[in-house]
Amino acid sequence: MSAEQMSALIERRLQAYLSDARIPPHLAEVMAYSVMAGGKRLRPRMLLAACDMLHGDVERALPLACAIEMIHTYSLIHDDLPCMDNDDYRRGKPTNHKVYGEGFAVLAGDGLLSYAFEIMLEAALANANDSAYLKAVDAVAKGAGVHGMVAGQACDLVNERQPAGDAQTLRHIHENKTGAMLKAAVCAGGYAAGGDETAIRALEDFGTAYGLLFQITDDILDVEGDFARMGKTLGKDASADKLTYVRLFGLETAREKAQAAACDARAALAVFEDRAAFFLALIDQTLARKS
Amino acid sequence: MSAEQMSALIERRLQAYLSDARIPPHLAEVMAYSVMAGGKRLRPRMLLAACDMLHGDVERALPLACAIEMIHTYSLIHDDLPCMDNDDYRRGKPTNHKVYGEGFAVLAGDGLLSYAFEIMLEAALANANDSAYLKAVDAVAKGAGVHGMVAGQACDLVNERQPAGDAQTLRHIHENKTGAMLKAAVCAGGYAAGGDETAIRALEDFGTAYGLLFQITDDILDVEGDFARMGKTLGKDASADKLTYVRLFGLETAREKAQAAACDARAALAVFEDRAAFFLALIDQTLARKS
Numbered sequence: 324m325s326a327e328q329m330s331a332l333i334e335r336r337l338q339a340y341l342s343d344a345r346i347p348p349h350l351a352e353v354m355a356y357s358v359m360a361g362g363k364r365l366r367p368r369m370l371l372a373a374c375d376m377l378h379g380d381v382e383r384a385l386p387l388a389c390a391i392e393m394i395h396t397y398s399l400i401h402d403d404l405p406c407m408d409n410d411d412y413r414r415g416k417p418t419n420h421k422v423y424g425e426g427f428a429v430l431a432g433d434g435l436l437s438y439a440f441e442i443m444l445e446a447a448l449a450n451a452n453d454s455a456y457l458k459a460v461d462a463v464a465k466g467a468g469v470h471g472m473v474a475g476q477a478c479d480l481v482n483e484r485q486p487a488g489d490a491q492t493l494r495h496i497h498e499n500k501t502g503a504m505l506k507a508a509v510c511a512g513g514y515a516a517g518g519d520e521t522a523i524r525a526l527e528d529f530g531t532a533y534g535l536l537f538q539i540t541d542d543i544l545d546v547e548g549d550f551a552r553m554g555k556t557l558g559k560d561a562s563a564d565k566l567t568y569v570r571l572f573g574l575e576t577a578r579e580k581a582q583a584a585a586c587d588a589r590a591a592l593a594v595f596e597d598r599a600a601f602f603l604a605l606i607d608q609t610l611a612r613k614s
Numbered sequence: 615m616s617a618e619q620m621s622a623l624i625e626r627r628l629q630a631y632l633s634d635a636r637i638p639p640h641l642a643e644v645m646a647y648s649v650m651a652g653g654k655r656l657r658p659r660m661l662l663a664a665c666d667m668l669h670g671d672v673e674r675a676l677p678l679a680c681a682i683e684m685i686h687t688y689s690l691i692h693d694d695l696p697c698m699d700n701d702d703y704r705r706g707k708p709t710n711h712k713v714y715g716e717g718f719a720v721l722a723g724d725g726l727l728s729y730a731f732e733i734m735l736e737a738a739l740a741n742a743n744d745s746a747y748l749k750a751v752d753a754v755a756k757g758a759g760v761h762g763m764v765a766g767q768a769c770d771l772v773n774e775r776q777p778a779g780d781a782q783t784l785r786h787i788h789e790n791k792t793g794a795m796l797k798a799a800v801c802a803g804g805y806a807a808g809g810d811e812t813a814i815r816a817l818e819d820f821g822t823a824y825g826l827l828f829q830i831t832d833d834i835l836d837v838e839g840d841f842a843r844m845g846k847t848l849g850k851d852a853s854a855d856k857l858t859y860v861r862l863f864g865l866e867t868a869r870e871k872a873q874a875a876a877c878d879a880r881a882a883l884a885v886f887e888d889r890a891a892f893f894l895a896l897i898d899q900t901l902a903r904k905s
Contacts, residue, residue, distance in 0.1 A: 346760045350768035354760075401724060406716030425697030429720065430768050433692060433727065437759035440731050444752045447738075454742040461735045468728035469637045469645075477641035477721050 324381050326601060329371045332381070333364050336389050340442060346434075353423045353431040354438070358396050361414045366504060367392045370512040372601040373526055379516020386446035387459055387511050390439035394467045395504060397435035400428050402476065440464070459514035466507025475500025482566060493566050494535075501541075502534025509533075525594045529602065532587035533609070539581040540612055542567040546574065585610055615672050617892060620662045623672070624655050627680050631733060637725075644714045644722040645729070649687050652705045657795060658683045661803040663892040664817055670807020677737035678750055678802050681730035685758045686795060688726035691719050693767065731755070750805035757798025766791025773857060784857050785826075792832075793825025800824075816885045820893065823878035824900075830872040831903055833858040837865065876901055 341355040367388035374384040403410040403418040404425060410418050420428035443460040450456040465471055478496045482488075509526040518526070546569045568577040585606050592599040632646040658679035665675040694701040694709040695716060701709050711719035734751040741747040756762055769787045773779075800817040809817070837860045859868040876897050883890040 343760075347765050347768045347772070349772050350760060350765065397724075401720055404716075404720060406720060426695075426771055427768070429692055429695060429697060430764060430771065433688075433723070434760045434764045434768070436724065436727055437755065437764055441752075441755045441759045441761075444748070444755050448745070448748055448752055451745040451748060454739070457735070457739055457742060457748070461732075461739055464728065464732045464735050468732045469634075469641060469725045470732075473721060473725045473728055474638050474641065477638045477718070477725070480717055480721065481638070481640050 324371075324375050326368065326372070329368055329375070329381065330364060332385055333367045333371070333388055333392070336385050337392060340389055340393075340438070346438075349427075350430065350434055353419065353427045354434050356422060357400050357419045357431065358393065358435070360416050362392065362396065364392060366395050366508040369505065369508040369602075369605070370515075372605075373509040373512025374516040375512075376595055376598045376601065377513055377516035377518045377522055379512070379518075383446075383450065383456075384459070384512055384515040386442050387463060387515055390443045391463055391504065391508055391511065393435040393439040393442075394463070394472075397432040397439075398467075398472060398476070400432040400435070404428060407480070436467075453517075455514050455517050459511040462507050462510040462514060466503040466510075471499055471503030471507070475503065488566050488571070490571055493568065493571060496566070497538040498531070498534065501538050502531060505534040505537060506530025521594065525591050528591035529588055532584050532591055533602075533606070536581055536584035536588055536606065536609055539568045539577055539584060540609055542569045543574065543577055543581065544612060544614070545569070581610060615662075615666050617659065617663070620659055620666070620672065621655060623676055624658045624662070624679055624683070627676050628683060631680055631684075631729070637729075640718075641721065641725055644710065644718045645725050647713060648691050648710045648722065649684065649726070651707050653683065653687065655683060657686050657799040660796065660799040660893075660896070661806075663896075664800040664803030665807040666803075667886055667889045667892065668804055668807035668809045668813055670803070670809075674737075674741065674747075675750070675803055675806040677733045678754060678806055681734045682754055682795065682799055682802065684726040684730040684733075685754070685763075688723040688730075689758075689763060689767070691723040691726070695719060698771070727758075744808075746805050746808050750802040753798050753801040753805060757794040757801075762790055762794030762798070766794065779857050779862070781862055784859065784862060787857070788829040789822070789825065792829050793822060796825045796828060797821025812885065816882050819882035820879055823875050823882055824893075824897070827872055827875035827879055827897065827900055830859045830868055830875060831900055833860045834865065834868055834872065835903060835905070836860070872901060 337358055341351055341358060343351070346354075370388040370391055371381050371384055375381050399413060400419045402408050403413060404420055411421055412418060418428075419431060423431070443463065447457050447460050467473070475496050475498070478492070479500055482492060482496065506527060507530070509530045510523060513523050513526045545567065568580060572580065588606050589603065592602055595602075628649055632642055632649060634642070637645075661679040661682055662672050662675055666672050690704065691710045693699050694704060695711055702712055703709060709719075710722060714722070734754065738748050738751050758764070766787050766789070769783070770791055773783060773787065797818060798821075800821045801814060804814050804817045836858065859871060863871065879897050880894065883893055886893075
């Protein structure tokens, strides 16, 4: 299945889930505002692509893909709240709480997280004869939870208040906050396709390396964006208070680390041979990313 | 199994889950603060009692019971936030955000909801040969989510801002906000025990009627508590701005409605004959409740 076809499937199904008439209309609107706010659908596309790479049924994995996008969106809504990062804009649009108020933003986040699990459990029940499907749901839960994304956010919040600032802390925060969900996406896709142990192990290794690559390029982009916006000279980090790869290692070394992570990610894909095209292209796009 | 044995099992297992060394220590502390804040464990006790009533294995249902208590606790933490009900105290102790700040209170809620699903999915994987167990997890998800508790909270928040104030709105809010999780508790216990369709139907009917009874007595208690605290004369509703059964129907009719709901709840239990002792006693305790 082509990448475009997968993207179209994701959009249509997300729309359908959020149009469920049994959800109170205002709640559905607040949830949909953020889900439909122009996200790149990175995690659901990775989930479906992993499933496809392992000859799995992409349509069957679609509920998992939509669920992981809902979980990602809930984390952004809560992260943007005044008591967390206090962001007024995301992707050029006012954040959820700026439009609907903090109370509804909290509820919309809670709603998206709950709905994601409802959707996955419904799919697991429809595939009850296949315990690998349940492992896919479990992988998403582990990536999202107190051993994954929420753990990363909590460490980030602690670190903001008592900056420690070493490389180990940084890696720990990002492995959980960003990496866990990227890894969960590919593993869930692999499980849904009925992948064997070797395939799942390879997807885990890829997810870990890609998560690191994603975060380092994000940090580089932040700095380059700041330079561009503020006309600053290279060498001065505009977000000096935030623990990033650029701040810790400098721009040059951060770029080298991104290349090394890309190398590890490619190596993990070797086992999938010529079926890994989507992910090999994704690595290149991430290295070259401008947004 | 006795009610005391069940309560002891719940406390021990909740302690164990929250002592998981892989959760970042500060996050675990913030989550545990609210879970261990003196809750009556109504929902987990109902879940285990329903399982026991149907000759099920109570230990096997224990992860579901702890998960439902975590979900209930997360909803209280988020409900107490300044942007929601803005409560400083709960059960005589400072609310979560008063102790740890709003950011961690949001995260602790997110963490408890996620962890609840992780725990249930782990248990479902361990019982993967039994699809009824997955139905139990699904029942909890439905009760907690955008067709259940979160829907009720959203309607409550809409109603607070644009008071409509009719009996239908009130019933709709409470069926979702409070009723859905009480019903989910008994149904999940029933599924975990492998209950047949008749048993599950009876548990659903009981859950609906008991949810109503619980809410009406809660409203009556609120008013009587206000009278007692403020030394007001009977007949004047101290919380006149809130949509309650007492405000809509008066204290006398609210009491009659509580008796009628109790009657329905008892009728639903008839099919379980003398095994329904826990729930028959619970109905009487709820009618006589003072807290």
